[in-house]
Every structure is written in C-alpha cells, then in structure tokens.
Amino acid sequence: MAHAHDDRTTDAAEQPELTTGERLAFVDQYPSAARITRLCFGVSFTALLIGAVLGIIQALHRTNVFRGVISSSDYYSVLTGHGVLLALFFTIFFLSGAFTWGTTRSLGRDLVDPRFSLGWFGLQLGGAVAVATAIFGGFVGEIPFEADVLYTFYAPLQAHPLFYAGLAAWLVGTWLAGFDWIRSYLRWRGDNAGERVPLQTFMVLTTILMWYISTIGVAVEVLVFLLPLSLGLIESVDPLLTRTLFWFFGHPVVYFWLMPAYFAWYTILPKLAGGRLFSDPLARVVFVLFLILSTPVGFHHQYADPGVAEGFKFVAMTNTMFLLLPSFLTAFTVVASMEYGARKRGGSGYFGWMKALPWANPAFAGMALAGLMFAAGGFSGIVNAGMNINSLVHNTLWVPGHFHLTVGTASALTMMALSYWLYPQITGKRLQLYGFAQVQPYVWFIGMALMSNAMHRAGLAGVPRRTAEPQYDQFTFEAALGSIPEMRLQIAAGGALLTLGAVLFGAVMLATWFADRGRGRLRVDSHLPEPISGPEDSPRVLDNFKLWAVVAVVLVAIAYGFPIFSMVADGPLDPAAPPVPVGVVDTALGVVLG
C-alpha cells in the first residue's frame, strides 16, 4: 500500500480543519435539514441513554451480581426495552438524521418540503413513544399495557395492540423518510442530467431500497397477522410463518444498522485520518452488494427451525457467506484510506504509521476502534453462519456476544463518534466536555472487550441468551475456557464500563446542546476530500438503481418464494396456534412463579 498515494487533487485533502474562517457550518447553509437531523439525533440519544440504563440492570441481574432492581419476571420487560430502544430507535433515528444530513450535503440542496420532513419525523416519534409505552406499562400492574415479547416478538406470544400499532406507525415513518431522500435525489437529477450520483446519496439510496424490500416482511407480519390477532379479529396464527416473515426483515435490519457506520467509514473517516477515500467505485460496489444480498439470507436465523427444508437453509448459508465479501472489501478500503492519511501526516514503517493517526480526536478514535471490533464480530458471525457449527451456539450467550460487537460497537460507537464530528455542524456549537469525548471511545472499547469475550465463551458452555437467571437447580455449566464465575464478573464489569461510556457520551451531547451558539469557530467542517480513485473510473451501470432493485427482488424470490408459498399453501393461519398474551401466567399449567 506504500504507493497508494497519487498526486491528483491533494490540495483538497490538505485543507486544515481550523482555518474555516467565517463560520459557514452546515446549520447556516441548510437550516431545515439541520433541524430535522437535530431532532432525529435527540430522540436517538434519548433512546441510547434509556437503553444503556436497562442494559446495566440486565448485566447485573443475569450474572447474579445484583438483583435488587427488578424481579426476574420483570427482566423480560427490561430486555424488551433494551432491544427495541437500542436496536430500532437509537440506531434508526440516528440513521434518519445522518442520511438527511448526507443527502442534503452531497446534493447541495436543502429539504424539498420541511413540513413533510417534520411529518415523517413526527410519525416515527409517535410510533416509538407508543411502543415504549406498551413496553414500560409492563412494570406497572395497574396499567393494562404488556409487551414483554422481546425485540423479535415471536407469535403466538402476544403483546398489547399498542405495541404493534406503534411499530407500524414508526415503520411508515421510515418509509416516508426514504421517500424524502429519493425525492431530493430526483430533483437534483432533474438539474444534473448525466452526472454521477454523489457517493453519500448513492449510499443512502441503496440502503433505503434494501429497507423497502425487506420491511415488506415485517409489515405483512404486523399488519396482516399480529395486530389483527391482538385486536381479536383473527383467532390464531402460524408461528412458523410469522417467524419467517420476521427474519425476512430481521437480517436486512442488521445492515440498516450497519450502513450508517459504513457511510461514515467510507466518506468521513478518511478525512479524519488526514487523507482521502481510497476508491469511490469499490464503495459503490459494496453498497450494491448489500442491496442485493442482505435480504435472501434470513433463514440463517432459522437454521434450528423445524418445518424449513435443509435446502433453503443451504441457499441462505451460501448467500450469507457471500455477504462477507462487501465487508472484507470495506476492511481493505478503510484500512488503506487510514494508512494513506497516516503517511500524509508523516507516519512510516510497516505498522508504525498507525502511531501517526489522530487517536486523541474522539471522532476518529471512535470510528477506528469500532472498525477494529467489527472485524472480531465478523469472525464470530462466520461461526454463526456455518449452519452445522451453529448448532453449538444457537440461542446461547455467544449470539448477543456477537451482535454487541456488530450493532453494539461497529454501529453504536461509530454513531457516537460521528456525532462528535457532526453535532457541532448541525448546531453551530463547539463540542463541549471535549476531554470526556476523548476518553469515551476507549471506555466503550474496553467495556465491550470484557463483556463480549466472556459472552462468547459462556455461549460455548451452553449458557442461554435472553434468560433472567441462567443458573439452574438441576445442573451447572462446564466452561471450556475460563470459569463461569469469571465470565459473570467480566460481563458485569464490562456492562458497567459500557454504561459509563454511554453516560459520558450523553454528558458531552447535553453540554453541547446547552452551550452558547456562535461563540468561537467550530473545530470541524463538512468539506469531504475527493477520493483517490473517483467515480469517473467506474462503469455507469453501478448507478442504475432500478437494475439493482430488480436483481435484489429476484434473489429474494428465489430464496423465499417456495418456502413462504409452502407455509401459506396449507392456509395462511395454519397450523393454527392460539395467542398466548404476555403478562398473564396460566396457573392451569401448574407453574407458580416466585
């Protein structure tokens, strides 16, 4: 990679950060888009902080370090809140804000209709509040809301209708947000016929197309089956069909969490490292691969399911393995871009260049550490994807160990790091409590290293996930590596550090929010240097969204057409399982809960 530099347009990359002169931040250029982005980030960060508090309650409870906050039967309300608030609302409100910023910045035009944008934000927020109300109602016996069905809400467990209605409203809000970005693009296209789609907009559009295709699954599940079931309009559902529809959506949503991180790693991280993106065309290839391969893989979450033929699992497994390709390519491009930046900053040597990177810049440090942890998460994901070895880890603590590296660090830490860079630009305020921000990524990284390694090892011993008290009277788990008490301690300590990391982040954002505007120059600006290898080198077919959407739909039809047909052919509601409302313990089963 030593000769990865070339001499074209280096001056753009060298623009020093502190000489912005008169402040012309994003908020001054595009006030409407900045407002929507701020609103989305506000909801996102609130969800993060609440989710983090729920997280530490769980970590201490299930490891039996401290069980004084909740009873074990309330653990599942906490777990539902943790999953939904973090996996759906923290991440996707952030995405909504970041993509509004990215389309606006890269197309160079403010929102088409600010009231419409406010509308989709309001719908998302209203839906999210309804869902949260249904979940947290579970703590209060007098309130008839119950929704401790976890983030996957598998039927025939049944939550209060408010939970499903809120999810549906929120989902429609995300669809309208996508419409907003597409409309901005089409307006731009009208004025710029023949030009290449700006990279950030390209990433937004491929991601939202993937979202439109994949959310069909969960929309049908919620609107056709679960909401009518919870309202008593239908009397039963087919649990395998609804579960399959969930995972039709449930894997692409993983990439919906990850794409904002990739978006930041490709377009912003190279600048923070002091360089430029290595290759624009490869970035486009990667996003196209995610669009076409993200959905026809959902059966890899159902390797252990009866009622699904092995062949369909095999197709999903193969697609999943090929989905590694865009991530491998990303690893190359991101590291190469960082090395290029480091060498421009005077770094040298095979590995010595890393010392020249700006590790004290919280935006850089957060993204780089998140990327590093994503590599580890990728490898544990390969184990999950291998459909035979998966039997050893399916539904064990290995799985949350894995996804706390991916969504819990690759996505979450990158989003926090991006906020350190972007929040000042959408508010016009300098980042406050900079010292907190500087240590925060390291606190998160260490906390996650402790928690995740122990979760992986506990999973190998067979310790189940999603369980309030994974300590049983009948037997004890035998650890192959380390000891169970040591793992519990690491999980609890790691969880505590992660909560501290979330609180530090919250403090920085809150202090910045309350800081005065317009005092002093910003440390950061929105200028992004040109890639070393630009889009003009790449075939134009890459920008053909219609073609890629059609390919994606065809692959989905191949992977899902026959299995879903066979599940529906015996009657869409058969085998008919009656609902089991959560929060009601059936004493007829003879089970008495303490």
Add this chain to the structure above:
Amino acid sequence: MHVHRFERIWLVAALGMIVLFVGTVTYGAVVAGYGMVNAEGGQVDTTDPAASESFRDPGVYNGSEPGHYDVYVETRRFAFVPGTGEPIRVPADSTVTFHVVSADVLHGFEVAGTNINTMAIPGQKAVVTAEFDEPREYGLVCNEYCGEGHHTMAGTLEVVPQSSFNATAEVQS
C-alpha cells in the same frame, strides 16, 4: 474501472475464503453426514401434539433397530415433558432420535454443551438424532424466551450404563 493491485489480491483472497467456508459446511453435510433440523418431522397439532399421527405420548420408545431409541419431548410453559419433572433416561452406546414439539409458544431444546439444539415451534415437529457413548448427566435448557417463567424451564438428560437401564420399565411400547 481501476482496481488497485493490492485490492485485487485481497478480493481474490476473500472470495477464496468464502468458497472455503461454504465448502466446509458442504463437507459437513455431505461427507461427515451432519443432519440439520429440517422439514421431515412434519406438522403436529398446535396445542395437543400427542393427538397427532407424527407424535406420541411423551417418553422414551424403542427405535427401529437395536440400540436406537426415540424420545418424544413436549415443551410447554415452563417444562420439558419428560425432562423437567423426571429426567430423560437413555442408555450409553445408543443412538437417540429426539422428537420435539411445543404445546403453546416457541421454546428451545438445548442439551447444554452439545450440538443438540433445536427450536420447538407450535405446529411443527423437530427431529434431531445424536449418539451417546459414555454415561453422563446433561442439562436441558429452554433457550428461547417463552414467558415470565422462562428462566425456570430446565431439566436433565441422564445417559446411564446399559446395565442399569431397565428397558421393560423405562421404554414405552
């Protein structure tokens, strides 16, 4: 389109790794004979599985050949039947096929520390076959959330020496 030489090398290496991974799984399925849980178990009644043709009253049964046993397990909130109230007992040096169903919501059937790990989905029957060599006691865990008492849902599987396995008393006919 210009792709840097190092990136091309990386791309080919990544593709090679992917093909290798798919190859190992294929090898496991085709050559090593690892059988996935699949659709062969057929469907059962969603609330009364024992009433279905493909399921029997829960318990241990003689298999199709000597040394083979069929274990019919019903999962329900918050117990394995058999497994929780009384342990599942099978002899050592045996091949055991587990037939696992659910009578209410989703459950997991995991023999802790082994690769016997399947979902129990109302309306479907999961079939998993395993070999047990040595006498040993294993823990049974429900590893899919099934309600407020989920953490109490566990049991035991006892692999006992053949000499102490009383087939007439412990095997149903």
